[in-house]
Amino acid sequence: MSTITHKDSLLELLATRLELLEIKKEEVDTTKSLFEQGILDSLSFLEFAVEIEAKFDMELDFSELDPTEFNSIEKLSKIIENGN
Amino acid sequence: MNLYSIFNNSKQNYPDNIALMVDNTSYSYKKLGEIINKISDRLLNTEGNQIALMAHKSVIAYAGLLAALKSGKTYVPLNPKFPKSRNIKIISLSESRVVLVDNRCINNLVELLPEFEQSLTLIFPETAKEDIPEIASHHTIISKEDLINENNTIVDVDKDHLAYLLFTSGSTGVPKGVPISHTNVLSYVNYLIDRYDVKPTDRFSHVPDLTFDLSVHDLYLSFKGGAGLYCVPDNVVMAPAKFINTHQLTFWCSVPSLIQIMGRFKMLKPGNFPSIRWSVYCGEPLPKAVAEQWQKAASNTEIDNVYGPTETTVSITHYQLPRNEEIKENNGVVCIGSVFDTQELCLVDENDIPNEVEGEICLSGSQVAKGYWKDEDTTKKQFVKLKGKGDKIWYKTGDIAKYEDGLLFYVARKDFQVKIRGYRIELDEINDAIAKITEKTMVYTIPYPVVNGIADNLYTFVEGNSEQAKKDILLKLSKILPNYMLPKDILFIPEFPLNMNGKVDRKKLIEKII
Numbered sequence: 001m002s003t004i005t006h007k008d009s010l011l012e013l014l015a016t017r018l019e020l021l022e023i024k025k026e027e028v029d030t031t032k033s034l035f036e037q038g039i040l041d042s043l044s045f046l047e048f049a050v051e052i053e054a055k056f057d058m059e060l061d062f063s064e065l066d067p068t069e070f071n072s073i074e075k076l077s078k079i080i081e082n083g084n
Numbered sequence: 085m086n087l088y089s090i091f092n093n094s095k096q097n098y099p100d101n102i103a104l105m106v107d108n109t110s111y112s113y114k115k116l117g118e119i120i121n122k123i124s125d126r127l128l129n130t131e132g133n134q135i136a137l138m139a140h141k142s143v144i145a146y147a148g149l150l151a152a153l154k155s156g157k158t159y160v161p162l163n164p165k166f167p168k169s170r171n172i173k174i175i176s177l178s179e180s181r182v183v184l185v186d187n188r189c190i191n192n193l194v195e196l197l198p199e200f201e202q203s204l205t206l207i208f209p210e211t212a213k214e215d216i217p218e219i220a221s222h223h224t225i226i227s228k229e230d231l232i233n234e235n236n237t238i239v240d241v242d243k244d245h246l247a248y249l250l251f252t253s254g255s256t257g258v259p260k261g262v263p264i265s266h267t268n269v270l271s272y273v274n275y276l277i278d279r280y281d282v283k284p285t286d287r288f289s290h291v292p293d294l295t296f297d298l299s300v301h302d303l304y305l306s307f308k309g310g311a312g313l314y315c316v317p318d319n320v321v322m323a324p325a326k327f328i329n330t331h332q333l334t335f336w337c338s339v340p341s342l343i344q345i346m347g348r349f350k351m352l353k354p355g356n357f358p359s360i361r362w363s364v365y366c367g368e369p370l371p372k373a374v375a376e377q378w379q380k381a382a383s384n385t386e387i388d389n390v391y392g393p394t395e396t397t398v399s400i401t402h403y404q405l406p407r408n409e410e411i412k413e414n415n416g417v418v419c420i421g422s423v424f425d426t427q428e429l430c431l432v433d434e435n436d437i438p439n440e441v442e443g444e445i446c447l448s449g450s451q452v453a454k455g456y457w458k459d460e461d462t463t464k465k466q467f468v469k470l471k472g473k474g475d476k477i478w479y480k481t482g483d484i485a486k487y488e489d490g491l492l493f494y495v496a497r498k499d500f501q502v503k504i505r506g507y508r509i510e511l512d513e514i515n516d517a518i519a520k521i522t523e524k525t526m527v528y529t530i531p532y533p534v535v536n537g538i539a540d541n542l543y544t545f546v547e548g549n550s551e552q553a554k555k556d557i558l559l560k561l562s563k564i565l566p567n568y569m570l571p572k573d574i575l576f577i578p579e580f581p582l583n584m585n586g587k588v589d590r591k592k593l594i595e596k597i598i
Contacts, residue, residue, distance in 0.1 A: 042319055042320065042321050043582065045319075045322070046322050047579055050578075059350070062323045062326075062346075062350060062351045063325045063326075063350055063352075063353050065323075065326065066326035066327065067323050068317070068320055071319070
């Protein structure tokens, strides 16, 4: 799988939230923090993490990861790539 | 006297120690003291006693509340995460005429202003004049450029002078103001500083928002000890594992729900937090299973489970969990121990007659507020004299507890203590039974609908998915619990809704029933 498809799948997972916030997928800056763009907060980030784990059949280990370090679509897709 | 003196003493003794780490910047006692002195120079010249804080947990918020104390004023935290209408209500009810604003909250403040016809003094300690948006001319604006002088004055206040005013939800929908005095906080801090043996090398977590009185615990204990206060940023507050280890925190304090969340995201590996030496849990019942997980993760920690309403300054009973013997629990919930040595507690029945077995918790002592803010009726109802207890005033908490082996166990809120078909229900007993059957840790039962303490039905919420059919769970449950304790429905939800203070949000759960 290439990084581009990871990005697309991640945006797909965010679709319902983006709809509620009236943000178009194209408007999401994949290099910028999802917190700063107002798309996620600390709790919804964890919900998102659960969805990522299910979707990509992987485990995110928060004992060493800090949400601020993979808060953008790009950083998340890198983690997925390394995790698989 | 002045509560600020605890900070000032540490500033003199350990000027170069880190007092505060916030937004990736650390401030020594000396440096933070300079910011405080600049703000306080302006506060000393403002009219009115109450100072509202419109700020995230930023350096301005911390310096601002300390500056308010030092200037002999009372601070009133607002919360940018609250709905606009609630912040407006808090400013109005508290009669604050001065608002301190940090950079990130300028817009939160500006949108409140049309509601205020009377003039306010707005202080922007970190904002340049040119960056402040246009504000109606009847308000006074003080910007960064106006904060030039450092003022060392510490105003001597009366022992009952208010340190802070916090608003809790009132049953009528109007927030209730809880005024806490310098003496209240000093009593709390002076009692615990020895129990926890706080040292200047200690590093405290700071998790709760300033509108939640649990925030008072770390704030003043760390400053009193000359230790450091490490503000856990909003973005990592639900996943603070790395933050704890990066800063080698030695003190932890939060609501138990946060630990349950950490457990679910694999942050509680055995031995993961060796630096923590004291952990305090407050604000919600502490499940024994959660406490044991934390004991393993924070392998060197002592744990205190504490209880206390805002009206009695953070907490007033404690139970230190043993490591090598059985933790005292009831229906899977850890006991709340006994009252602080310096304060008094008694239980009363429905007629306010004290008894030694079970009843509403009443509290008296130097940590207890004098009454509600500008609300004589509620004050008269909740702050009372008790039969056989002389002239002493007792705060009736509305919390029911019982004694077992000389230790206190929390039972329920008086308002939620419900009867179904004449039987009194202990919700934790149901939660515990369902937790065991489903092997889930987060279980919450709600009586609904409730009229005058009589409930029609019970609904149980379980976090996660079930491999078992509901009817099988209910069948197993019917073998353990009497019929009247069986919930009408068990609802599996992916995530418990939490309120502003990180506790389970009952109202949102009720919406799911409807």
